[in-house]
Amino acid sequence: MAEKPKEYKRLNRAVGVAEALTGALDPALKRRGFASRDIITYWAAMAPAPYDKVAVPDKLVWPRGERSAEGATLHLRCASSHALGLAHEGAKVAAAVNRYFGYVLVGQVRLSAEPFRPHSAKAADTEPKLTSAAEAKVSDAIDGIEDEGLKEALRVLGRGIMAKSKPSGR
The missing domain is CATH 3.30.300 (GMP Synthetase; Chain A, domain 3)
Known part of the structure; x- marks a missing residue:
């Protein structure tokens, strides 16, 4: 049974x-x-x-x-x-x-013969992948800013926002 x-x-x-x-x-x-x-x-x-x-x-x-x-x-x-x-x-x-x-x-x-791996998880890809149109939109938005530090910070922010936003079908 x-x-x-x-x-x-x-x-x-x-x-x-x-x-x-x-x-x-x-x-x-x-x-x-x-x-x-x-x-x-x-x-x-x-x-x-x-x-x-x-x-x-x-x-x-x-x-x-x-x-x-x-x-x-x-x-x-x-x-x-x-x-x-x-x-x-x-x-x-x-x-x-x-x-x-x-x-x-x-x-x-x-x-042990096994290797030690303190962080075995693969690191996440931190660089978002954008289309050329999205790259151009971010570049145009920060074009008039003179401070290089601020410009780079806004570039990273803009790339992150564009990578997360869904493309519109307009």
Whole structure:
């Protein structure tokens, strides 16, 4: 007999994104060795400076067999400029993580082969694309202004307005 699909309980109230997505990341995190989101969520609070800003947890690898008292190996993605320092101060980072959790979670810290990308999202294209007629209209509007700083600011403003306005079919 086929299993019934899981029925979701209605909360009958407004919820935040974090609460609504609770559990959505758990399967992916479990594949990376994390039992919960805590080490990733609170990394900035538990990691010593400067590694709270230049490194992020990648995966947690437990020794084969049962989880031992020595703890797991924490693999970190790190900015290349701080990789040597992190390699030497791995014990300091492991101690900070263990102090945060209150037990031996991390036995050693290793660098991950994956690259560190602090801003992985592609930057938005800031230069609006205009037709030649719109460019000419902006240039004509600011033609009589003598102050170069003001002229450039108005050019940027005019280009932004023309890029957002819908072309009229007149």
